[in-house]
Amino acid sequence: MREIICHHYPQSPVAEKVRVALGIKQLSWRSVTIPRVPPKPDVDLLTGGYRRTPIMQIGADVYCDSLCILQALEATVPEPSLFPDGNPCWWAGRWTDTVLMDLAAAIVLGAGVENLPPEFAADRGRLYFGPNYDLHAFNRDLPHLAGQLRGHFGMMQESLGAQRFMHGERPGLRDVLCYYIVWFIRGRFAGGPELLTEFGELCAWEGRVADLGHGQSCDMSPEESLDSALGAASAAESRVDPEDPAGLEADEPVEVAPDGEGGDPPVRGDLVILTRDHIAVRRAHERVGEVVVHFPRIGYRVARPASNQ
Numbered sequence: 001m002r003e004i005i006c007h008h009y010p011q012s013p014v015a016e017k018v019r020v021a022l023g024i025k026q027l028s029w030r031s032v033t034i035p036r037v038p039p040k041p042d043v044d045l046l047t048g049g050y051r052r053t054p055i056m057q058i059g060a061d062v063y064c065d066s067l068c069i070l071q072a073l074e075a076t077v078p079e080p081s082l083f084p085d086g087n088p089c090w091w092a093g094r095w096t097d098t099v100l101m102d103l104a105a106a107i108v109l110g111a112g113v114e115n116l117p118p119e120f121a122a123d124r125g126r127l128y129f130g131p132n133y134d135l136h137a138f139n140r141d142l143p144h145l146a147g148q149l150r151g152h153f154g155m156m157q158e159s160l161g162a163q164r165f166m167h168g169e170r171p172g173l174r175d176v177l178c179y180y181i182v183w184f185i186r187g188r189f190a191g192g193p194e195l196l197t198e199f200g201e202l203c204a205w206e207g208r209v210a211d212l213g214h215g216q217s218c219d220m221s222p223e224e225s226l227d228s229a230l231g232a233a234s235a236a237e238s239r240v241d242p243e244d245p246a247g248l249e250a251d252e253p254v255e256v257a258p259d260g261e262g263g264d265p266p267v268r269g270d271l272v273i274l275t276r277d278h279i280a281v282r283r284a285h286e287r288v289g290e291v292v293v294h295f296p297r298i299g300y301r302v303a304r305p306a307s308n309q
């Protein structure tokens with residue numbers, strides 16, 4: 001198998017989700033550290049403009065979004081499975097990655113608003129909450145927001161019960177999903193450790209997940225990762241579902257972007273894959289050659305470019 005390359009930075013909670021999954025699967029991988037805010041010229045060469053963190057690269061295949069990354073990891077390295085009980089509960093991420101992550105981001109950014117570098121606050125405010133974001137309003141609303149999060153942590157702890165991990169004896173997807181929210185709140189919200197103290201079983205579980213580690217990683221320079229794409233061919237096989245309501249055909253030019261108001265730029269390319277859970281487009285640049293950029297279907301908008309409609 002080609003090397004797994006993860007493009008990330010240490011402080012990213014969503015990257016921590018992927019790092020823990022790499023740990024559960026006991027994988028060896030290469031680590032490329034990317035900037036926390038744009039410009040990200042090397043990332044852009046690989047993704048065609050997708051700027052979020054993390055990104056996984058295997059040769060000339062570039063996986064955007066942690067859902068797509070975890071699905072690709074599970075398909076490429078099925079054992080140990082992210083579903084030790086045999087139930088592929090991908091839906092669980094629709095709780096942690098939307099409601100819970102939005103809440104956690106509002107708390108972390110709202111509580112830190114006076115100390116955040118203005119450029120960082122503006123970037124993340126817009127990205128997570130749209131053009132009308134108001135981090136000071138989150139700051140004023142902290143007691144309410146923390147009260148909400150407390151309820152969610154209660155649900156997490158109840159679901160864990162007396163088990164070692166969320167799925168039972170062995171760790172899996174639901175551990176990865178719940179852990180990165182707890183990790184983010186404990187590490188980046190001054191009131192986080194205090195908020196968590198009442199959840200004794202959850203804190204003990206948090207320690208067990210931390211002990212799983214991140215697999216074995218070895219640093220790679222951005223240049224090396226670009227060379228790796230240039231020297232490789234994508235392993236993606238074309239399949240476009242005629243039942244997809246977007247009504248698109250293989251090889252036609254499309255734009256793909258995260259749904260929502262974050263102002264994420266679209267990625268342009270020729271359609272290679274469109275299924276219920278997967279979008280992929282082919283694009284080329286002289287520095288990386290031909291690459292295929294993958295996205296999850298859920299949470300992403302794919303359409304003909306406005307000028308071609």
Ligand SMILES: N[C@@H](CCC(=O)N[C@@H](CS)C(=O)NCC(=O)O)C(=O)O
Nearest residue numbers: 012013014036051052053065066067
């Ligand atoms: N839906 C995406 C969300 C990724 C995301 O928002 N990541 C944050 C970092 S934790 C981010 O991209 N921040 C802006 C950046 O890194 O430029 C995923 O699951 O990967």
